[in-house]
Amino acid sequence: MPRAEQAGRPARTGARGGPPFARRAGWVVAAAFVLVACSAGGVPAASPTSVATASPAATTPAGPAPSPPTLPLAGRTVVLDPGHNGGNGTARAAVTRQVPDGRGGTKACNTTGTSTDAGYTEHAFAWDLAGRVRARLTAAGARVVLTRPSDDGVGPCVDERGRAGQAAGADLMVSLHADGAAAGGSGFHVAYSNPPLNPAQSGPALTLAGDLRDALVAGGFRVSDYIGRDGLSPRADLGGLNFATVPAALVECANMRNAREAALVSGADGRERYATAIAAGIQHFLTP
Structure with missing residues (x-):
């Protein structure tokens, strides 16, 4: 997503305290969503002959059926906000109209987003990534709500997002994007609303941002070398975060104008890696 000028630098703070990155040193991200299935236990059925001849004392009553495994995110609701939309490019009037920015000003409803030099668009990346993250969270028991139903519509505007x-009555919201910076810049960053406008933004949102940052680092991704600090970026200009009263963060997964990162986001394997890490960060926030 083309960037406005960075607003401030965050303190060097790891989520929930402790040095950045060190809190998650023991993570195995791929294991965060392994659900161990219980085998169907019980006593094998006896043959008709053995039932007729067995004495009452030799009969072993069957115990209660084993309980199904508890899903770690059962009862939780997550909103995923895939950035931009596929129809924005042909709806200039709709996406450029001014809407509240959450801090007393206005800004454009939305934008078209960026793309790789080969033409792979940010909106397509964000939509594909949202589906992959949703699948992982749903498998862990969460209810997942998307801010748009397809990749061929217009909007919604940033205030609605x-x-x-x-x-949705969600426990948190994560907005999914990729950046469009100078080709020499690389790495991901996680934005959060700052200065905070409500209690959710004053602490929980920063914790969420830190959990996402730590999960991406554990997944082998490098923090941004051109914006933010330690992978975190405080922002006052993002309406999609300013209006949130639940913990909310925005992940800029990569710089789509950097050749190496463009290849990463353009491939299914790369998007799988991002989805695994982001879903792990969300689960860690919800099940500390």
Whole structure:
């Protein structure tokens, strides 16, 4: 997503305290979503002959059926906000109209987003990534709500996206993007609303951002070398975060104008890696 000028530098803070990155040193991200299935236990059925001849004392009563495994995110609701939309490019009037920015000003409803030099668009990347993250969270028991139903529509505007978490009764919201910076820049960063406008933004949102950052680092991704600090970027200009009253963060997964990272986001294997890490960060926030 083309960037506005960075607003401030965050303190060097790891989520929930401790040095950045060190808290998750023991993570195995791929294991975060392994659900261990219980085998169907019980006593094998006896043959008709053995039932007729067995004495009452030799009969072993069957115990209660084993309980199904508890899903770690059962009862949780997550809103995923895949950035931009496929129809924005042909709906200039709709996406450029001014809407509230959450801090007393206005900004454009939305934008078209960026793309790789080969033409792979940010909106397509964000939509594909959202589906992959949703699959992992759903498998862990979460209810997942998306801010848009397809990749061929227009909008929604940033203020509507920002309110989506509370509208869904969600535990958190994560917005999914990729950046469009100078080709020499690389790495991911996680943005959060700052200065905070409500209690969810004053602490929980930063914790969520830190959990996402730590999971991406554990997944082998490098933090940004051109914006933010330690992979975190405080922002005052993002309406999609300013309006949130649930913990919310925005992940800029990569710089799509960097050749190496363009190849990463353009491939299914790369998107699988991002999805695994982001889903792990969300699960860690919800099940500390």
